[in-house]
Amino acid sequence: TVMAAPVTNDQSWFFALALGVSFLKCLLINAYHSTDFEVHRNWLALTHSLPAAQWYYEATSEWTLDYPPLFAWFEYGLSHIARFFDKEMLVVQNLNYASPATILFQRLSVIVADVVFFYAVKECCKCLREDKGKYLLGKPSFILTVLLLWNFGLIIVDHIHFQYNGFLFGVLLLSIARHFQNRHFEGALLFSILLNLKHIYLYIAPAYGIYLLRCFCFTQSNIYASPESRINKLSIDLPQVLSRLFPFKRGLCHAYWAPNIWALYNIADKAFSILGVKFKLLDINKLPKASMTGGLVQEFQHSVLPSVSPLATLVCTVLSILPALFRIWHRPNGARGFLRCLVICALGSFMFGWHVHEKAILMAILPLSLLAVESREDARIFLILSITGHYSLFPLLFTTQELPIKILLLLLFTIFSLTSLKTLFRSGGALLNPLEATYLLGLIPLELICEFVYPLTVWQKTFPFLPLMLTSIYCALGVTYAFIRLYISLLTCSDSTKKIKTQ
């Protein structure tokens, strides 16, 4: 094999990194947690107390079950362990119950579930093409391990905000690793399991579909179909489940705008309406009330530009990922091409989707890490996407107590990724061109203004959502740029790799 280091050395640094990040996660047990904590406690309670047929009908709490059935079964399993920590958390009526034992249990469950993620990262490291480095800190597998295990977004969203993304991304990365290792049946099976755990991964289903169909045509597609149906038998009343899973009643944008195209669209609309009123082209009374920047999640109308419906976003999303799918169909580039297409699908859905959460950027950043340690161009895109994407997660943690933590952790991840990738691709000049570097440096004054200067000004009372708007727009620029560059690299790189293949 290609591994240069002996096996004992290999395992010990991985173990050290995994243990280190787990210690950090344990220290964060007492940090702020969002309403997602109550969401999951509610799900523990209702899966424990009610029969399966009623899970998707239960509505005592406002946080109804809106993940697919397999995740509900996962919560059911957890609830049996929860009994030993605090029985009261399993009572559905105990809304917002958060005793110290409850917090400890829920936090520990996320930390322990991350073991799946650790295993997946280990498997991904085995898939790297070459893993030679002068010393440990320069080895691609070491860099990849840190980029994934110590990923800022994952730590912040999972262990402070509270979610189970680590475990889910573990399944995704494992599925990708299996495809790299040519164990396609397992890869497909894992992806089906993943879809039944969290339906947001539908974003990247097209990539899977096209890749598997193209490479393994019709004989194997039957095998691909059957695990799907087997797992779907676990689900219950389909229309009810679907109505909970896809709540289109919610608005185009989340309360805080994810840094995607629609954020730019919204701001353009707002700018036009202000200009229109100024130049007396529009009547101010005929405009709908400016509720976009309000904290409520609701449907609204745009004032100048045409309103956007869910169907329109679906069409835009499909159009944005179609070229990539065609490319993979005509010129499949093996597992790496598939991975690139996957990232583009994730990013395209992020850019054009309906009611996108800013956390969805992680779906693009994490798989991109695999490509980043192998190719210079991908490393560039990864740096821009990850730093911008991670910064856009800042508004998730708005408490003063967590402010130093998020800044310190982001600096930690950024400094590591910048210096390690720079060292890895030392030959060939600077990794980021001056424009990109300036853009990224611009995040520092943005942060200072939004979180330190702005709250002390008069406008904090009248326009409280201005900093959020600024953040999402600034980040939207970076994300769009990364998307375009990624597309360019997909559409141009296939030729060069084909040449390597034929040689």
Next chain:
Amino acid sequence: MENWSLFSLCVLLGLTSRWAVSFHSYSGAGKPPMFGDYEAQRHWQEVTYNLPVHEWYFNTTNNDLNYWGLDYPPLTAYHSLVCAYVAKLLNPEWVELHASRGYESHSHKLFMRATVLFTDILIYIPAVLLYCFYFCDGFSKQKVATALCILLYPGLILIDYGHFQYNSVSLGLALWGILGLGLGWDLFGSLAFTLALNYKQMELYHSLPFFCYLLGKCIKQGLIGRGFFQLAKISLTVLVTFALCWMPFLSDPKQPLQVLHRLFPFGRGLFEDKVANTWCSLNVLIKIKTLLSRETQLFLSFALTLLFILPSSLKLLSKPNLWQFKLALVNSSLAFFLFSFQVHEKSILLAAFMLPLLVKDGLLLPYVVTSLAFLFLSLYLLSALERSTEEELRLGIYRKLTRHWLPKLNLSRIIKWKFWFSLVAMAALSFTSVWLEPPAKFPDLFPVLVSILSFLHFLGFIIYFNLVQLMEPQRKKSQKKTN
């Protein structure tokens, strides 16, 4: 990867763990009427802001010395004053005279924690970085590993960011003092150490080595001529610094006496609470606290401290080099801890053996996590390094001033076995202290066991380090021969 990035990653990790520990409870949280050290620090801000200087250390109607009276030297008081000014800007209620007693709120906790972080970043962390950069032998990776281990040392983190104190200021200043002496800037070193002394009188534990090292150095340069000039300059620096710090208290002869009276409470007994030193442990067998009179106790502790400190100080006086200096620091502080009067367990800054205190503060989780992390980290990083450098003496550089118990990575099996045995004992005691109920006849059983176990370790260390220091020239010669 470049050095600066590795060092900055260490600092960021250190800062993150510090702030994460600060999320947890502090000493005396929600425990009226006295609360704890956190309330003491807040109270000092209140006192120094609202009262004139000459009332700070006196018992007046406005200043009740029984409720956390000031018992640190003036520099702490000035520091509290500066913090109080900032507090007043943010929320005057925090330092309202009398009315703010027992004030507890989330924003106030953030403010107090932020003051600790600020001084840490300003004083302690740069000192650690410079120390590792200049005074650690070995490749840059080893320096970074050492820096990481020092920055993640649980004792300091838990006491400063959990229990709540400002030890990083005095330790940081003392470390600057050591840096100064190491770089040959004697005046700067003396200045820094004098400031450290004026911040916490605990630094007296280190004063004798500083004194002996500087004196020895001057003597070596010849008492007639250069040496004498050097001595004069150092003495002048020290005296001027003292004068500047104590200036507001020098107007009236009663003032400095009262301050000294507060700093050195000989009115209290030989020890309070459960401390891992000789007197507390001895008390289990012979009730010396009640048997001997206070004067005898004072004399006994003074005599024993002097006895244990003399050999190492004299050795340093005769051979004033940096290596001897560091060993003397360890020996001196251990001697003072074990034998002096009125020692508090915090003086040892040792995570594992402050267990009862930390459990009382509700800091069990951070204690477990940071201790485990630190142990694992030291073992992992240092054992990797130990393969390349064989000397067990190397560990001495690492120990210098933090005077804590580190796993001995000696090649001899006995030491290794002893280490694992100690770890198991520590873990067992931690477990039993938290989860089991002590028998009714001995309600203090577990804290006492912890103290005795620690005491035995410290006794072992002081003997070991004294031996290393006193026998050092022969060993170094043999090293040179084999190299």
